[in-house]
Amino acid sequence: MILQRQDxxxxWQSVTGTLEQGELAxxxxxxxxxxxxxxxxxxxGYQLHDHQQINRYAIRDIWQYRYPPNTPYNTEHVFSVQIDGNDDIRLTEHLxxxxxxxxxxxxxxxxDTNRAAIAQHVPDFSD
Structure with missing residues (x-):
């Protein structure tokens, strides 16, 4: 499942978010x-998979206001979860x-980091 941003x-992206102070990834x-x-x-009862992969990427200019001054890069931890396609999805932050x-x-x-994560960690069910 991919999500369309409101802003x-x-x-289009996967679920993303920010570590809160003291919170584990x-x-x-x-x-x-x-x-x-x-x-x-x-x-x-789903299994969250921690792929032990961390990406670093440049923060888009339009989102720079969300970060402390002079923070050019963001760090991304890669996780995946396989969910049932019949689950009730309730969007709060996406269109x-x-x-x-x-x-x-x-x-x-x-x-690019989303594309790479999908390539590496999403099974190809067409086989």
Whole structure:
């Protein structure tokens, strides 16, 4: 599933979020999935996979105001979870979502790091 941002409708992405002070990355991932989609990973019995991968990328100018001054890069921890396509999705921060096959998702997401994560960690169910 990919999500369309409200503040830039041409920007499609996975669930993303910010580490809160003292929060572990795995806790952030679970919290952000619940906040952005309404899915409680633990309650649903899903398995969150920590890929032990950290990406660094330049912060887009339009989002720079969200970061401390002189912060040019963001750090991204890569997680994945396979959910049931019949789950009730409740968007809070996005315009819409789409279920796409791996190739279509890779071509639709905006960021290179999202594309790479999909390529590396999303199974290809067309086989």
């Amino acid at each position: 830039d409708p041409n920007f 795995v806790s952030t991932a679970m919290r952000e999935v619940k906040e952005e989609t309404g899915i409680d990973i633990q309650q649903a 819409c979502y789409r279920w796409l096959d791996k190739t279509s998702a890779m071509s639709k997401v905006w960021s």
